[in-house]
Amino acid sequence: MTGEHGKGTAGRGVVWALVRPVWRTLPWRALGAAGTVGLLLAGTSRLVSGGPTPWLTLVLLRAAALVGALGLAFLLDDPARHLTAPVPTRRPLRQALRAVLVAPPVALWWAAVLLLAPAKVRPPVAGVTVEAAATCALAFAGAAAAVRLTREQRPGQAVAAALLTSAVLAPLLLPDGWELFVPAENPAWDAAHDRWALVSVAAVVAWGLCGPEPSARWARVRGPGGRRAGSSA
Amino acid sequence: MTPTVSASGLSLHYGATRALDDVSLRLTPGVTGLLGPNGAGKTTLLRVLATAVPADRGAFTVLGHDPGSARGRQEVRRRLGYLPQTPGFHPDFTAFEFVDYVAILKELTDRGARHREVRRVLEEVDLGDVRGRRIKKLSGGMRQRVALAAALVGDPGFLVLDEPTVGLDPEQRMRFRELIARAGEGRTVLLSTHQTEDVAMLCHRVLVMASGAVRFDGTPAELTARAAGRVWSSTQRDPGAKAGWRTGTGTFRNVGEPPAGAELLEPTLQDGYLLTLDGAGATEVAA
Numbered sequence: 001m002t003g004e005h006g007k008g009t010a011g012r013g014v015v016w017a018l019v020r021p022v023w024r025t026l027p028w029r030a031l032g033a034a035g036t037v038g039l040l041l042a043g044t045s046r047l048v049s050g051g052p053t054p055w056l057t058l059v060l061l062r063a064a065a066l067v068g069a070l071g072l073a074f075l076l077d078d079p080a081r082h083l084t085a086p087v088p089t090r091r092p093l094r095q096a097l098r099a100v101l102v103a104p105p106v107a108l109w110w111a112a113v114l115l116l117a118p119a120k121v122r123p124p125v126a127g128v129t130v131e132a133a134a135t136c137a138l139a140f141a142g143a144a145a146a147v148r149l150t151r152e153q154r155p156g157q158a159v160a161a162a163l164l165t166s167a168v169l170a171p172l173l174l175p176d177g178w179e180l181f182v183p184a185e186n187p188a189w190d191a192a193h194d195r196w197a198l199v200s201v202a203a204v205v206a207w208g209l210c211g212p213e214p215s216a217r218w219a220r221v222r223g224p225g226g227r228r229a230g231s232s233a
Numbered sequence: 234m235t236p237t238v239s240a241s242g243l244s245l246h247y248g249a250t251r252a253l254d255d256v257s258l259r260l261t262p263g264v265t266g267l268l269g270p271n272g273a274g275k276t277t278l279l280r281v282l283a284t285a286v287p288a289d290r291g292a293f294t295v296l297g298h299d300p301g302s303a304r305g306r307q308e309v310r311r312r313l314g315y316l317p318q319t320p321g322f323h324p325d326f327t328a329f330e331f332v333d334y335v336a337i338l339k340e341l342t343d344r345g346a347r348h349r350e351v352r353r354v355l356e357e358v359d360l361g362d363v364r365g366r367r368i369k370k371l372s373g374g375m376r377q378r379v380a381l382a383a384a385l386v387g388d389p390g391f392l393v394l395d396e397p398t399v400g401l402d403p404e405q406r407m408r409f410r411e412l413i414a415r416a417g418e419g420r421t422v423l424l425s426t427h428q429t430e431d432v433a434m435l436c437h438r439v440l441v442m443a444s445g446a447v448r449f450d451g452t453p454a455e456l457t458a459r460a461a462g463r464v465w466s467s468t469q470r471d472p473g474a475k476a477g478w479r480t481g482t483g484t485f486r487n488v489g490e491p492p493a494g495a496e497l498l499e500p501t502l503q504d505g506y507l508l509t510l511d512g513a514g515a516t517e518v519a520a
Contacts, residue, residue: 013342021334025323079324080331082317083383085285088310089337094338177492213303217287221301 014089015097022097027074030156031102034071035109038064042116054121055183061123062181064113065132066167068106069139073163074156075102076143081153092211095144106136123184127193131180134196137203139163144210234261237391238282239466242291244365245286245445252277253288254445259344260391263385264417266432266453267425268506269442275425276318278442281425283393296390311340314384314392318399320377324369328360328379331368335383354382358412374405381412392422398431410434429503439502441509449509453502460500460508465491476507 041064045052052060075098078084110132114125140161146155169183180190180199236259246251252274269275280286282293284300293300298308322331332351341347355364358378368376377397384392394413398406406428414435416422426432432439432453439456441449449456467485470477474487488504491497 014337016341017337017342017344018334021326021330021337024325025334079321080335081321082285083315083320083322083380084335084338085314085317086283086310086313087335088307088340089338141331153319213306214287215303217289218303218306219301220290221288221292 011093015060016095017093017133018089018097019099019101022094025078025080026098026102027071027156029104030077031071034067034116038067038071038109038113039116041067045117045121051116052054052121054095054123057121057156058123058128058184061117061128062131065110065128065135066164068109068113068132069135069163070160072102072106072136073139073143073160074154075099075140076147077154077156079153081147082151091147091213095147095211096205099140124189127184127196130193130196130200134200134203135163135167135202137207138166141203141206141210145208148210148214157218236261238293238295238423240282241291243278243281243288243291243293245281251445253281253291254293255441255449256445256507258440258447258450260421260423261438262417262419262421264413264422264424264435266439267307267423267442268427268439269425270433270510273442274445275442277445279393279395279423279425280317280439282362282391283313284309284315285315297456309391311387312390314387314389316380316384316392316394316397318395320380320383322368322376322379325367327365327367328355328371328375328382329364331379332382332386336386339387341387345441350386350388351382354385357385357415358382359408361421374401374409377401377405377409378412381416385416390420392416392420392426394422396425396427398426398428429501429506433502441506456505456509457502458505459498460488460504461490462466462497463508464500465495465505466498467495475511 003027041060045057045060048056076095110129114122114128124160139159142159143155152158171179174180178195179188180192180195182188186192238258238260240259241257243253243256246249254274254276256274267275267278277286281288284295284306295309296312298312299305300309323334326334329351330354333347336347336351352364355361358381360375360378360382363371363375368379371379373483377400381394381397381436386395395412398409401409410431413424413488415424417435424431424435436453439449439451439453440447441456449459465471465487467477467487470485471487471489472478472491473489473492475489477485477487477489480486486498487495488507
């Protein structure tokens with residue numbers, strides 16, 4: 001082989017080598033647009049005459065978090081997906097690298113969003129951050145599911161639409177005792193955020209299930225004589 | 234000769250649709266053509282052999298490796314080049330950057346060696362002079378060659394090409410055929426195509442698929458020979474023909490069982506292909 005495959009340490013070498021090209025393949029246009037709209041929404045509370053109410057600030061922060069998540073729904077869009085499907089670098093690693101690369105700018109953006117909300121009426125930062133993290137995790141899990149279940153090269157639009165629909169319907173359809181969107185002064189605030197944490201965990205688990213290839217299906221494909229991989233090499 | 238790819242009983246369903254039906258084959262070095270009408274299962278077979286999708290049943294090895302487990306699949310992918318029907322690119326990348334990106338994904342981690350390899354494959358597909366140009370500024374034919382370069386990077390032993398000449402003008406198609414012929418020297422190439430000319434010019438062997446199954450497996454000459462004495466000319470479409478179409482001279486070319494006294498014509502690969510399909514898909518090819 002003319003090229004030299006990095007054996008053994010290939011994983012780490014591949015990750016470092018991939019950082020720059022993967023950074024360039026991130027959906028910056030969608031992320032930038034979502035980030036800008038999110039900042040504008042958060043900043044709106046400062047423009048309200050007479051000062052914003054805590055309720056309005058919370059709604060605007062939630063809207064900003066949702067818009068940010070809509071941008072993240074495009075994170076796994078990859079026009080070259082079909083060409084790069086059968087490569088030895090595994091899909092979960094490639095998806096995780098995208099998530100890791102986008103995490104610092106998203107964290108900075110969220111900090112800016114929070115700072116734009118007037119301190120006097122800002123809801124508890126931890127709680128609203130858990131909500132934002134869960135929404136972003138849902139977007140990421142949705143994108144991973146779309147990659148797993150479809151051949152779409154750019155599933156972002158469909159994932160964003162599904163996320164937006166869910167966000168609109170969730171407050172209407174969630175049963176009593178399962179509310180997620182409660183005001184900060186509501187005694188159910190802490191319980192609601194336990195549920196948000198559960199949503200985050202469920203989204204991460206969903207990504208964990210959708211990221212890898214369907215190994216059980218692959219296990220049905222065996223070399224002649226039913227030999228296991230490696231034994232025939 | 235030890236086969237590069239050995240598959241037996243491959244089957245795959247998409248819901249109620251049978252995309253692959255008990256496909257068995259052995260591929261050896263050289264270019265093997267894969268012909269068939271739309272929906273015949275060509276792309277599905279290519280995707281299975283390229284490890285892009287698992288089959289429901291069956292078994293196969295590529296260069297002695299069994300893709301049934303993660304380890305075997307990794308080994309197959311290290312030795313595989315794949316050009317899908319719709320490759321897709323990152324348009325802001327230059328040709329060099331894009332092929333370099335694919336090379337990294339193929340675990341070519343040594344930067345110097347990788348860059349030499351990327352330059353080599355870009356030269357091989359005659360894109361050395363435009364390697365610094367952004368993909369969005371390249372013509373369709375050039376983009377297709379970038380995709381071929383990405384498939385060739387790492388010098389794979391098994392190359393899977395899914396309709397690579399679709400959408401190319403005749404000159405680009407000839408150029409691409411030459412590249413495929415060159416790529417087929419010393420390695421196994423499986424080429425899916427609608428163009429019987431591609432097969433006639435490039436392939437030492439041809440498979441014909443229909444309804445998910447392999448209907449023919451042999452040389453292009455053997456496929457052509459199937460139509461010997463079964464192609465005739467007439468002034469109107471012969472209702473007894475399995476397929477027939479008007480030619481540029483205004484007469485009809487028919488394939489099937491000729492009537493007595495028919496004016497027989499020299500068969501072509503396309504005639505053999507149409508007869509193998511037994512009329513199925515003939516309209517598409519004849520159109």
